[in-house]
Amino acid sequence: MKVRVILLLTGAAFLLATAAHTQNTAAADPHSSPSAPQQKTESPTPASPQTATDQPQAQPQSPPAAAGSTDDNAPTIVKRVDEVNVVFTVTDKHGRYIKDLKRNDFKIVDDSRPVLEIRSFRSETDLPLEAGLLIDASNSIRDRFKFEQEAAIEFLNQTLRRKYDRAFVVGFDATPEVTQDFTDSTEALSVGIRALRPGGGTALFDALYFACRDKLLKSSPNGAVRRAIILLSDGDDNQSHVTREEAIDMAERAAVVVYTISTNLMGSGGRHGDKILERIAEATGGRSYVPFQLTEVANAFASIQEELRSQYAISYKPADFRPDGRFRTIEIAAKQKGLQVRCRRGYYAPVQ
Numbered sequence: 249m250k251v252r253v254i255l256l257l258t259g260a261a262f263l264l265a266t267a268a269h270t271q272n273t274a275a276a277d278p279h280s281s282p283s284a285p286q287q288k289t290e291s292p293t294p295a296s297p298q299t300a301t302d303q304p305q306a307q308p309q310s311p312p313a314a315a316g317s318t319d320d321n322a323p324t325i326v327k328r329v330d331e332v333n334v335v336f337t338v339t340d341k342h343g344r345y346i347k348d349l350k351r352n353d354f355k356i357v358d359d360s361r362p363v364l365e366i367r368s369f370r371s372e373t374d375l376p377l378e379a380g381l382l383i384d385a386s387n388s389i390r391d392r393f394k395f396e397q398e399a400a401i402e403f404l405n406q407t408l409r410r411k412y413d414r415a416f417v418v419g420f421d422a423t424p425e426v427t428q429d430f431t432d433s434t435e436a437l438s439v440g441i442r443a444l445r446p447g448g449g450t451a452l453f454d455a456l457y458f459a460c461r462d463k464l465l466k467s468s469p470n471g472a473v474r475r476a477i478i479l480l481s482d483g484d485d486n487q488s489h490v491t492r493e494e495a496i497d498m499a500e501r502a503a504v505v506v507y508t509i510s511t512n513l514m515g516s517g518g519r520h521g522d523k524i525l526e527r528i529a530e531a532t533g534g535r536s537y538v539p540f541q542l543t544e545v546a547n548a549f550a551s552i553q554e555e556l557r558s559q560y561a562i563s564y565k566p567a568d569f570r571p572d573g574r575f576r577t578i579e580i581a582a583k584q585k586g587l588q589v590r591c592r593r594g595y596y597a598p599v600q
Contacts, residue, residue: 292454292457292458292461292462292489292490330565330566330569331367331563331564331565332358332563332564332565332566332578332595333472333561333562333563334561334562334563334564334578334580334591334592335375335474335505335533335559335560335561335591336533336559336560336562336580336589336590336591337555337558337559337560337589337590337591338560338582338587338588338589338590339587339588339590340586340587340588341586341588345554345555345558346582346587347371347558348371349371349560349582349584350369351366351369351562352583353582353583353584354562354580354581354582354583354589355580355581355583356562356564356578356579356580357577357578357579357580357581358564358566358567358576358577358578358579359566359567359568359576359577360577361566361567361568362567363564363565363566363567364564364565364566364567365564365565366562366563366564367563367564367565368561368562368563369560369561369562369563370560370561370562371559371560375472375473375474375559375561376412376413376414376469376472376473376474377407377408377412377413377414377415377473377474377475377476377556378413378414378415378430378464378467378469378473378474378475378476379407379408379413379414379415379416379475379476379477379478380415380416380417380418380459380463380464380476380477380478380504381400381403381404381415381416381417381418381437381441381477381478381480382418382420382424382455382456382459382477382478382479382480382481383396383397383400383417383418383419383420383441383444383480383481384420384421384450384452384480384481384482384511385419385420385421385444385445385446385447385448386420386421386422386446386447386448386449386450386484387421387446387447387448387449388450388482388484389446389481389482389511390446390447392511392513392542393444393446395542395545396480396511396545397441397442397444399545399546399549400441400478400480400549401434401437401438401441401442402546402549403478403549403550403552403553404434404437404438404441405434405438406550406553407553407556408432408434408437409432410432410433410434411432412432413432414430414431414432415430415431415432415437416428416429416430416431416437416440416459416463417437417440417441417444418455418458418459418463419443419444420450420451420452420454420455421446421447421448421449421450421451422448422449422450422451422487423451423454424451424454424455424458424459426463427440427441427443427444428440428441430463430467449486449487450481450482450484450485450486450487451485451486451487451488451489452479452481452483452484452485452488452495452524453485453488453490453491453492453494453495454487454488454489454490454495456477456479456495456498456499456506456528457490457494457495457498459477460477460495460498460499460501460502460504461498461501461502464477464502464504465498465501465502472561474505474556474559474561475502475503475504475505476504476505476506476507476534476552476556477499477504477505477506477507478507478508478509478549478552479506479507479508479509479525479528480508480509480511480545481508481509481510481511481521481525482510482511482512482521483508483510483512483520483521483522483523483524483525484520484521485524492524492527492528495528496527496528496531496532499528499531499532500531500532500575500592500593500594500595500596501596503592503595504532505532505533505534505592506528506529506532506534507529507534507535507536507537507552507555508525508526508528508529508534508535508536508537509537509539509545509548509549509552510522510525510536510537510538510539511545512538513539513540513541513542522536522538531592531593532592532593533590533591533592533593534590535551535552535555535590537551537552562580569597570597571597571598571599571600572597572599572600573596573597573598573599574596574597575594575595575596575597576594576595576596576597577593577594578591578592578593578594578595
């Protein structure tokens with residue numbers, strides 16, 4: 249009799265499988281597509297914490313079955329390990345990345361209480377990356393779309409490592425559309441980016457919600473990874489079915505850091521959209537970039553690339569942990585004055 253052993257982790261960086269998710273979607277009229285049809289999606293409906301949580305994570309402990317074999321009747325032994333995994337960055341007052349700190353240089357508070365134990369700590373420059381590139385393909389960014397496509401392609405060429413990192417491309421106007429699924433091929437990703445065509449309204453929050461729930465939350469990597477979304481948009485949303493906070497909530501469940509690049513150039517009157525992008529980035533531990541001119545979009549991509557290679561990874565055991573599905577806050581502070589730590593604001597505990 250085969251036995252499958254599954255280790256459930258609360259650490260969001262070690263997502264190897266997730267609990268079953270409710271796939272309900274809100275009914276919507278069809279809209280124009282931002283690109284050649286490859287994988288159309290419907291506008292999302294917010295899922296409940298019980299059906300869209302990323303916290304119970306499954307890691308098979310038994311040897312993998314032979315290719316093509318299945319055994320749905322094999323019993324499952326489940327053991328829960330209360331461990332939280334966080335990736336974060338540290339900068340000085342000038343915004344320079346600090347990469348040589350040790351575990352004792354930080355104070356960590358989980359849900360307003362000091363953690364019981366730090367189980368691992370490392371300066372993380374080589375952890376595999378899972379990235380999603382979300383590109384606004386609505387009418388509002390048509391005049392600068394070509395340049396932004398080329399900047400995004402250059403970012404992927406400089407960032408992704410073959411057979412180690414992987415990424416996907418989603419274009420969105422009124423609906424999100426995958427033009428290239430997860431791959432480590434920068435050539436395939438470039439084709440996916442160039443397939444995008446601007447047109448239609450903007451459903452920014454729906455696109456972020458979809459990318460987190462249907463792509464990153466459902467991915468099954470073979471070890472620890474960092475998850476990031478690079479969102480290129482003017483921040484304007486006029487057709488989403490979910491709210492901004494619901495999209496942020498899903499990003500937190502998927503343990504993804506969101507970096508936003510505004511397409512509102514100086515004097516274009518996009519301050520409201522920039523505030524929206526800033527809110528999304530800050531809530532997930534990312535950073536918001538507002539280029540003053542078109543050529544600075546490439547600089548924003550380069551800055552994101554540097555940050556992705558200048559991070560720390562830590563895992564710890566929280567105090568008074570309960571598998572109740574509740575959102576628990578995370579606070580990481582550097583003991584040395586003048587240093588700023590940026591990380592996601594919390595996570596959802598698993599449901600027993």
